[in-house]
Amino acid sequence: MSAVTQSFQKKLDALREQIRHHEYRYYVLDDPELSDAEFDQLMNQLKKIEAEHPEAITPDSPTQRVGGKPREGFVKAKHSSPMFSLDNAYSIEELRDWERRVHELIERDDVEYMCELKLDGMSLVLRYEDGRLAQGITRGDGNIGEEVTSNVRTVRAVPLAVDAAKRKQAGLPADFEVRGEMMMPLASFRRMNEEREAKGLATFANPRNATAGTARQLEPSITAQRRLDYFAYMLLRDGRTIFDRQSETMDALDAAGFKANKNRRLVKSIDEVWEFIEHWETRRETLPYEIDGIVVKVDRTALQNELGFTGKAPRWAIAYKYAARGGITLVEDILVNVGRTGKLTPVAILKPVPIGGTTVSRATLHNLDEVERLGVKIGDWVQVERGGDVIPKLVGVVEDKEHPRGTREFHMPEKCPVCGGHVVRTEGEADHRCVNANCPAKLRESILHFAGRKVMNIDGMGEALVTQLTDRGLVKNVADIYRVTQEDLLKLERMGKKSAENVLREIEASKKLPLERVIFGLGVRFVGERTAQFLAEHFGSLEAVMAASAEELEEVNEVGPRIAESIVEFFAEPRNRELVEQLRQAGLTLAGEKKQRGTQLAGKTFVLTGTLARLTRDEAKKLIEDAGGRVSGSVSKKTDYVVAGEEAGSKLDKAKELGVAVIGEAELEKLVP
Numbered sequence: 001m002s003a004v005t006q007s008f009q010k011k012l013d014a015l016r017e018q019i020r021h022h023e024y025r026y027y028v029l030d031d032p033e034l035s036d037a038e039f040d041q042l043m044n045q046l047k048k049i050e051a052e053h054p055e056a057i058t059p060d061s062p063t064q065r066v067g068g069k070p071r072e073g074f075v076k077a078k079h080s081s082p083m084f085s086l087d088n089a090y091s092i093e094e095l096r097d098w099e100r101r102v103h104e105l106i107e108r109d110d111v112e113y114m115c116e117l118k119l120d121g122m123s124l125v126l127r128y129e130d131g132r133l134a135q136g137i138t139r140g141d142g143n144i145g146e147e148v149t150s151n152v153r154t155v156r157a158v159p160l161a162v163d164a165a166k167r168k169q170a171g172l173p174a175d176f177e178v179r180g181e182m183m184m185p186l187a188s189f190r191r192m193n194e195e196r197e198a199k200g201l202a203t204f205a206n207p208r209n210a211t212a213g214t215a216r217q218l219e220p221s222i223t224a225q226r227r228l229d230y231f232a233y234m235l236l237r238d239g240r241t242i243f244d245r246q247s248e249t250m251d252a253l254d255a256a257g258f259k260a261n262k263n264r265r266l267v268k269s270i271d272e273v274w275e276f277i278e279h280w281e282t283r284r285e286t287l288p289y290e291i292d293g294i295v296v297k298v299d300r301t302a303l304q305n306e307l308g309f310t311g312k313a314p315r316w317a318i319a320y321k322y323a324a325r326g327g328i329t330l331v332e333d334i335l336v337n338v339g340r341t342g343k344l345t346p347v348a349i350l351k352p353v354p355i356g357g358t359t360v361s362r363a364t365l366h367n368l369d370e371v372e373r374l375g376v377k378i379g380d381w382v383q384v385e386r387g388g389d390v391i392p393k394l395v396g397v398v399e400d401k402e403h404p405r406g407t408r409e410f411h412m413p414e415k416c417p418v419c420g421g422h423v424v425r426t427e428g429e430a431d432h433r434c435v436n437a438n439c440p441a442k443l444r445e446s447i448l449h450f451a452g453r454k455v456m457n458i459d460g461m462g463e464a465l466v467t468q469l470t471d472r473g474l475v476k477n478v479a480d481i482y483r484v485t486q487e488d489l490l491k492l493e494r495m496g497k498k499s500a501e502n503v504l505r506e507i508e509a510s511k512k513l514p515l516e517r518v519i520f521g522l523g524v525r526f527v528g529e530r531t532a533q534f535l536a537e538h539f540g541s542l543e544a545v546m547a548a549s550a551e552e553l554e555e556v557n558e559v560g561p562r563i564a565e566s567i568v569e570f571f572a573e574p575r576n577r578e579l580v581e582q583l584r585q586a587g588l589t590l591a592g593e594k595k596q597r598g599t600q601l602a603g604k605t606f607v608l609t610g611t612l613a614r615l616t617r618d619e620a621k622k623l624i625e626d627a628g629g630r631v632s633g634s635v636s637k638k639t640d641y642v643v644a645g646e647e648a649g650s651k652l653d654k655a656k657e658l659g660v661a662v663i664g665e666a667e668l669e670k671l672v673p
């Protein structure tokens with residue numbers, strides 16, 4: 001190596017080390033030394049160097065957390081030794097019984113116990129080879145799990161590498177395995193659910209489900225956004241515990257740069273265990289993540305080995321489970337809340353009852369199916385439980401002498417309680433929705449969608465401005481955007497003459513955008529960017545789309561009965577037709593050119609896999625779609641062709657398994673002369 005490259009490498013190593021140090025301070029110790037901006041600056045510096053010298057990128061570089069392509073599926077991996085679950089205890093008596101069995105089996109009674117929080121996520125194995133993170137594996141059935149390495153790499157509390165110095169300090173070999181719990185902090189969980197709610201997607205019931213869903217995401221960049229955390233509690237080599245005591249394992253994990261939960265205590269009796277349990281019973285409310293109990297482990301490894309395992313759980317550990325915090329109360333009413341996407345959610349109004357430190361007076365019932373499943377009526381007494389999350393859950397109706405049944409049944413309203421618009425429930429779906437695009441409950445969200453980059457691209461019309469415009473009643477539907485004057489804007493906060501002019505210019509420019517943008521902007525359910533494009537090409541004007549019957553709509557590429565019905569419903573609402581009229585008067589582009597797509601591939605479904613030599617994926621997709629074909633993401637019996645390039649993955653195997661025709665790029669091009 002020349003002197004120049006040597007000093008370059010040294011600088012690069014130092015920069016990476018510096019970033020790793022600050023990641024550790026922030027994500028593991030929760031004690032940053034730098035501001036976010038300062039940290040970003042370091043990271044950008046490294047990204048810049050690596051962009052200029054891609055040959056110098058290593059897999060353990062801090063820039064490589066979100067790398068690689070989306071996965072096509074997960075590969076199975078065998079565990080080095082089985083992953084056991086834990087037996088549960090629900091009272092101090094059960095803990096004493098457990099201790100008695102331990103004493104009998106090892107024939108001594110001077111046992112020390114490690115008390116740890118029972119973190120409520122999913123267990124996950126990290127395998128390190130030569131100090132580098134080689135694999136992240138889910139528990140699976142305990143013997144075989146799934147490899148989710150690219151997702152695990154996005155978790156900042158998981159070190160991508162443990163260097164030789166740290167390993168030495170911690171007493172770790174070059175190849176080792178860490179076991180622990182991956183979980184979603186409550187703040188990430190709440191934010192994610194809010195975002196999903198806003199997009200009309202199903203929300204996760206609790207952080208544990210959200211963690212499992214996120215870990216199995218095929219797109220690592222999505223996992224990265226969801227901010228998972230990882231607490232380590234086991235260290236193995238060749239499937240066996242490395243250290244003499246669990247307490248030493250936890251210290252070694254700390255020393256090696258892992259996050260071992262610091263809320264742990266080494267004790268000498270079950271009375272002291274109980275103290276720890278009571279200590280966290282109340283304080284668990286203050287933790288930024290959920291725990292569902294306390295794990296008690298015999299500290300000495302030698303004793304653990306003596307005690308061994310029953311069929312599914314170690315005899316040397318037990319999980320004390322906290323009781324779900326719940327209570328019984330009266331359902332005084334069931335009201336309906338209208339969300340930003342128009343979803344109607346029944347909400348039980350409860351006689352206020354204290355549960356787990358707060359007063360609960362409402363509980364969500366999610367949808368009509370849930371109301372029917374529970375069989376709950378107004379006037380019923382119900383069991384309410386609260387997990388670590390803020391939203392209480394109605395678990396069931398109570399019926400006995402003191403708690404007679406209610407009599408008033410709940411019905412989903414036919415008209416939206418906010419605007420009086422039509423309420424519909426699409427077949428096969430659980431949710432009811434208000435279809436009036438002008439419904440005030442949906443207003444803010446629909447304006448933001450309409451002004452968004454992929455729709456009418458009105459730069460400057462973000463959250464802050466839209467909130468002000470809707471709060472002041474200046475914008476009551478998307479057409480009102482085109483009536484906003486400079487005078488209106490100047491009355492708003494943080495709005496100078498210059499910005500007002502810019503916004504107005506952007507609004508004016510949006511009128512020239514093509515028909516498909518307007519169709520997409522209306523926010524018709526299930527009509528995304530692509531469908532809007534197909535509709536515009538097929539019908540050539542919004543008027544024609546509005547006049548089309550469900551059958552006519554189904555002639556459009558990729559429009560099935562569900563989408564067709566949703567479009568018909570949307571335009572059956574007089575308010576939506578009126579809205580289109582207002583957009584016409586405002587001067588938007590409501591007509592375009594009809595485009596005849598080819599028919600060579602009509603009715604044929606393709607799946608692309610691997611890297612093609614000449615065409616990019618997008619180009620291949622366009623080629624197929626322009627010829628009337630359809631591109632799907634996964635192989636099934638309905639697939640007509642799989643187009644395979646270099647390094648084709650599991651989709652190719654699937655195609656062979658199902659006997660689907662596999663073709664190459666050249667053959668694809670022959671199909672579309």
Ligand code: IVH
Pocket residue numbers: 083084085086116117118119120121122123124180181233295314317319
């Ligand atoms: S030790 C062989 N320690 O609880 C014993 N588990 O119900 C392995 N868990 O699958 C588990 N926090 O996912 C252990 N501090 C902790 C834990 C913990 C949460 C989970 C783990 C395990 C489940 C058993």
